[in-house]
Amino acid sequence: MSEHPPKLSLTQILICGAAIVTVSMGIRHGFGLWLQPITQAQSWSRETFAFALAIQNLVWGVAGIFAGMLADRFGALRVIVTGAILYALGLLGMxxxxxxxxxxxxxxxxxxxAQAGTTYAVVYGVIGRNVPADKRSWAMGIAAAAGSFGQFLMVPTEGFLINSLGWQNALVTLALAALVLLPLAWGLREPGVRGGAGHFREQSILQALREALHYRSFQLLMAGYFVCGFQVVFIGVHMPSYLKDHGLPPQVASYALALIGLFNVFGTYAAGVLGQRLQKKHILAFIYLARALVISVFLLAPLTPLSVYVFSAVMGLLWLSTVPPTNAAVAQIFGVAHLSMLGGFVFFSHQIGSFLGVWLGGWLYDRTGSYDIVWYIAIALGVLAALVNLPVKETAIVRSPAPQAA
Incomplete structure (x- = not known):
């Protein structure tokens, strides 16, 4: 196998990869709109709906590891096609x-x-294997910004579909929309080997995994990503209820979430661009510390619609801006041969944080009647994540040469 197989064009990768992330993440961000229609129609509790979404986050994290392994071994095409079909079936089942x-x-x-096979880990693997290192962080920022744009675009679109077609027909429409991923996946078919990623590997999957899990900087990146998941899912799920508890009208929460999605486009793109010029660990430390400061100011300031919108805009800039520098750092340290798998492991840590953020928010609220404790935890974790990212070593890992056969 050639160590330098043919590459996909940068334009093709960005168009197809960004479109895939836009559709996949965009559909996912609107699921909260179905909470009341489904629970009321089926006479289910809100816990039933929330439990299914909690399972979704954990399955996404676990399956992402294996989706990454398969994408590294056989290429992204097959993984994305499988994910698109599962997405359509899952939406019909929903x-x-x-x-x-x-x-x-x-x-x-x-x-x-489905989300494991159609989102960041798989698409970033294609970017890592086909985009030169001097443009890799920027390209990852483009893909992350596309996911943010998907949130801004698809959430109001899904609300329109529910109001126009009814909640069931709206889900059927989204199932058909998920099949758009099939032709887009063909655009990420990597040449070189039969359906595969076509990239030279000096390590087996187990060797690469053992190396990463025992490497201190990888552990620190995983710890930071755990905090990212905790903060964004807690805020995304529980902030509407927090605002309602304090007497603000429902549309304030809707506008707030839309602002997060809009400003997230700029934040993730900026993080990708800065990742080409600055050390990624410094970018990550700044993002986590800034989140802690922004949340602190939000809690101390009088709660008004204006303060919510300012908080949402600033937090949107920091929302998923951790994604490009984290994945680019992994690629820089370990290379790109197993990038999708390693990105899947880092994302699994993110999803554990997501699960705890959404669950702990509800659990502590039920017992204390307030979200205050969880807000304080989110602030403390932000400071901790800033500190643990500073010792990360971004230089390429030095491996001992393989012993030569006699």
Whole structure:
């Protein structure tokens, strides 16, 4: 196998990769709009709906590891095609499930697996293998910005579909939209080997995994990503209820989430651009510390619609801006041969944080009648994440040469 197989064009990667992330992440960000329609129509509790989404986050994290392995070994095409089909089936199941078990299996397991195969880890693997190192962080920023744009674009679109077609037909429409990923996946078919990634590997999967999990800087990046997941999912899920508890009208929360999605486009792109010029660990430390400061000011300031919108805009700049520098740092340290798999492991840590953020928010609220403790935890974790990213070593890992056969 050639060590330097043919590459995909940068334009092709960015168009197809960004479109895939836009559709996949965009659909996912609007799921909260179905909470009331589904629970009211099925006479289910909100916990039933929330539990399925919690399963979705965990399955996404676990399946992302294996999706990354398969993408590194066989290329992104097959993984994305499989993910698109699972996405369509999961959305249909979400529409027609008549029991909490079936709802959890479709909305939770199938869609979680689908997201693992159609989002950042797989697309970033293609970027890492085909984009030169001097443009890699920038290209990852483009893909992350596309996911942010998907949130800004698709959430109001999904609300329109629900109001126009009804919640079930809206899900069927989204299932058809998920199939758009099939032709886009062909645009990320990497030449070189039969359906594969076509990239030279000096390590097996187990060797690469063992090396990364025992490497201190990888552990620190995972710890920071855990905090990212905790903060963004807690805020994304519980902030509407927090605002309602304090007497603000529902549209304030809707505008706030839209502002987060809009400003996230600029934040993730800027993080990708800066990642080409500055050390990625310094970018990450700044983002986490800034989040802690922004949350602190938000809690101390009088709560008004204006303060919510300012908080949402600034937090949007910091929302997923951790994604490009984190994945670019992994590529810089370990190379790109196993990037999708290693990115999947880092993202699994993110999803554990996501699960704890959404669950702990509800658990502590039920016991204290307030979100204050969770806000304070989010601030403390932000400071901790800033500190743990500073010792990260971004230089390429030095490996001992393989012993030569006699």
């Amino acid at each position: 529409a027609y499930a008549t029991s909490p078990l079936v709802f959890s299996l479709t909305t939770g397991v199938l869609i979680g697996m």
